[in-house]
Amino acid sequence: MRGFLRNTIGVLSSVALMGAALPASAQEKTGNKPGFTLAPGSARIVLMRPSIKVGEQSTGGLFEPNADWTAQSRDNLNHAIAAMQGQLGNSVFDIVEPAGADAAALAEYQALFATIADSVIVYQFFPGNRLPTKKRKGQFSWTMGSGVASLPGLAGADYALFVTTEDQFGSTGRKVAQVFAALAFGVSVPTGVHKGFAGLVDVKTGDLVWLNADLQMGGDVRTDEGAQKRVTQLFEGFPGRPVVLAAAPAGAGK
């Protein structure tokens, strides 16, 4: 973005991106509000417009957005989610996006959800990072507030489902640099970013009842099979799924 007086996102971001992200190894992946159960066939779930971002990671670590991959992945993921919907044990509908002032209200809550999900990942899923108020065992207490109930597009819904994925495939240069650094210096250059999360919010109370987040996800979302694998991983631990399907192939690695 080019500003008249200042560029708010400067060229510096490209340099900053060369650093490493949070260590993904010590991460918990799923949180459930204690005592929350979702009986199959009892709820109407609205799926918000998924946030999907796909591109390449340059040698220096800069994200290079790719419009074709993103469009392809959006299609693939939408199909995979639609196929999964029958297996979630409850009816899932796509949100009908409102217009005008209603759209503004909905946009604010989508931004709020993204902030809360980030907070859960940083301050709850990493045990060493946990806030003092989140340290009690088995606790999962996060909410968006009761305002969710009056949001347009969610009338008559019991739950709202949020899905976000981001994929940065390592470019050839990045992979070569990775191998070279490992062989020559024994230094690890992380290649590629594949992260995603899915969350379920109780529309009546605004409480976050389930969140599944993974900073190292499998499945190449640019392909049909990969998108199915990704969606399977995204919905791991989804409450109220029929027991048989909970044992569906849970992907490990990529």
Place this chain on the structure above:
Amino acid sequence: MIRWLRLAGLLAAMMATPSIAAPLPPLPTFTPAYEPTGVDERGMWMEADEAERQMRDSALVMRDPALNAYVRSVLCRTVGDDRCRSVRIYIQHLPYFNATMYPNGMMTVWSGLLLRVRDEAELAAVLGHEFAHFEKRHTLDGFKRARGAGDLLMWTSMVSPTVYSAMAVSTIGSLFAFSRAQEQEADLLGLAYLTASPYPAASAANIWDRIMAEEDATAAGRKRKSTARRYSAGFFASHPTDVVRATYLRETALKTNDPGDPAAVAFRTALAPWMPTFLADQIKLNDFGGSDYLLGQLATDGWTPDLLYARAELYRLRGNPRDLMSAAQLYREAIDKGLADPEAERGMGLALLRSQQPEPGKAALRRYLERKPGAQDATMIATLIAQ
């Protein structure tokens, strides 16, 4: 190979200092309904499209149809109807001096900018600069530059730590120098649009004189040294300094000899309904020096009731005993000149109460409650009157 050549070119292009008397660039050939080409550009546009979805639904965007149509009409008069059709403008309610451009044709104009420019020609200069970023596809070039620099540093860090430490600073510095060069290019192409428009080209430099003076006033009010009039840009500066921009804009505009009507009256008329809002935003910035300067500038043609009220609020909020006396006087003048808003009575009453004039103060507060019985703070004000 091509990339390596480009990386080598990076080193050569480092730290090119912009010259002052720049020739006015010719207007680029206009491409109607331009579509992005190539992986990088289409990726940039996709990200901008996502950002625009959020901008469209943002609570910060001012939706007033008249205001939007007006700002749009100024852009269209500046760059022409064809070019203007490729842009969507979002007026953001942000009390700072800025405007931004995205690669897909989304332009944002901040409300603080509308408070600071004083005629259509000055607004046109800013909008033309932003449009130049779009037409010259600066985001894409900046992205490629940044990627090239990152790749270069990645490899040099592995080849030789000595070379890396020698190159890192200059490579990163070259990115900012490149950004400054793009900003200068946008300034000059913006000036070319302005020259081709009905507005006078000389207006572009005038903005910067007042922006620097406002920065000086802000710094003085905060008892700091002003950095507004530096000539050389800092290492991390994304734009040339204000002095440099004012100088080359003025010198280039002088050469073009481009007279015209800056349309100050039309601008004031169109913005009049929004002045109380924008002034109230400015007062809340806790910037006494800058705000007082800005009000003085806005009052060049005389103090309107709105400006007097804003200045009264500014003094009352700083709250020294002498400020409260000035504030009470300013509220009085605003009311005498016909300010309709009963808030002036409230401000005057509070200022007088704290200036050891309880009876006139209570009288003003009573008048406030009479005219605005349902005010949010009615109970509190009534308590003050009863004391």
